[in-house]
Amino acid sequence: GDSVTQMEGPVTLSEEAFLTINCTYTATGYPSLFWYVQYPGEGLQLLLKATKADDKGSNKGFEATYRKETTSFHLEKGSVQVSDSAVYFCALSEYNTDKLIFGTGTRLQVFP
Amino acid sequence: KAGVTQTPRYLIKTRGQQVTLSCSPISGHRSVSWYQQTPGQGLQFLFEYFSETQRNKGNFPGRFSGRQFSNSRSEMNVSTLELGDSALYLCASSVDREGTGELFFGEGSRLTVL
Numbered sequence: 290g291d292s293v294t295q296m297e298g299p300v301t302l303s304e305e306a307f308l309t310i311n312c313t314y315t316a317t318g319y320p321s322l323f324w325y326v327q328y329p330g331e332g333l334q335l336l337l338k339a340t341k342a343d344d345k346g347s348n349k350g351f352e353a354t355y356r357k358e359t360t361s362f363h364l365e366k367g368s369v370q371v372s373d374s375a376v377y378f379c380a381l382s383e384y385n386t387d388k389l390i391f392g393t394g395t396r397l398q399v400f401p
Numbered sequence: 402k403a404g405v406t407q408t409p410r411y412l413i414k415t416r417g418q419q420v421t422l423s424c425s426p427i428s429g430h431r432s433v434s435w436y437q438q439t440p441g442q443g444l445q446f447l448f449e450y451f452s453e454t455q456r457n458k459g460n461f462p463g464r465f466s467g468r469q470f471s472n473s474r475s476e477m478n479v480s481t482l483e484l485g486d487s488a489l490y491l492c493a494s495s496v497d498r499e500g501t502g503e504l505f506f507g508e509g510s511r512l513t514v515l
Contacts, residue, residue, distance in 0.1 A: 321501070321502050323502055323503075331508070332404075332405075332491070332506040332507055332508045332509065333491065333493075333504075333506040334506070335503055335504065335505075338502070338503065378444065380444075380502070381502075382501070382502030386449065386456070386457055386502070387432055387434045387449050387456075387457075387493070387495050387501070387502055387504060388434070388446050388449055388457045388459070389434075389436075389444075389446060389502055389504065390446070391436075391443055391444035391445075392443070393443045394443060394444075
């Protein structure tokens with residue numbers, strides 16, 4: 290079945306460092322891809338999405354590009370802030386469904 | 402605009418009991434999904450409802466059931482609780498008739514089974 294694999298955490302960075310969190314997927318069809326974020330003490334929030342190959346999702350300085358050839362959707366940010374400390378989840382959904390398949394989550398810790 | 406509201410936020414049950422969790426979606430949202438979050442298994446899909454109809458179901462035993470009412474509010478029920486059912490149960494809603502995966506999540510109901 291469909292699955293999502295993302296890098297183990299925690300990822301520990303200093304403020305203003307460059308961030309990459311790797312995510313790869315396995316899917317039989319043409320899924321939509323997402324990054325959700327869970328800040329401490331809060332619920333999951335959609336960070337960005339991409340619905341087809343070569344689409345780039347972006348929000349709050351974060352970016353991810355849907356790469357069909359490498360089945361990847363890596364999350365990047367050029368300069369992280371302490372407020373970006375959270376758990377990041379990569380996910381996919383099949384066409385016309387709200388059924389999300391999540392990766393295991395990657396905890397990001399940013400220190401001043 | 403109020404977000405997704407889940408009740409109760411915390412509850413403790415013992416093995417063999419049953420539990421009902423409630424979810425009120427964002428006003429105007431007609432699709433509701435449920436997820437289980439545990440440290441070991443991560444986030445796993447339980448069910449998805451649209452207009453009172455179950456649109457999709459995850460790989461959970463029949464002890465897990467759900468329903469959606471005409472006002473889009475949803476409940477999930479777990480019968481004959483087991484220790485492994487201890488988890489954070491998340492409800493999410495979306496506005497689109499065709500599922501898009503763009504979900505708005507509640508803060509969850511944390512269930513502890515003793």
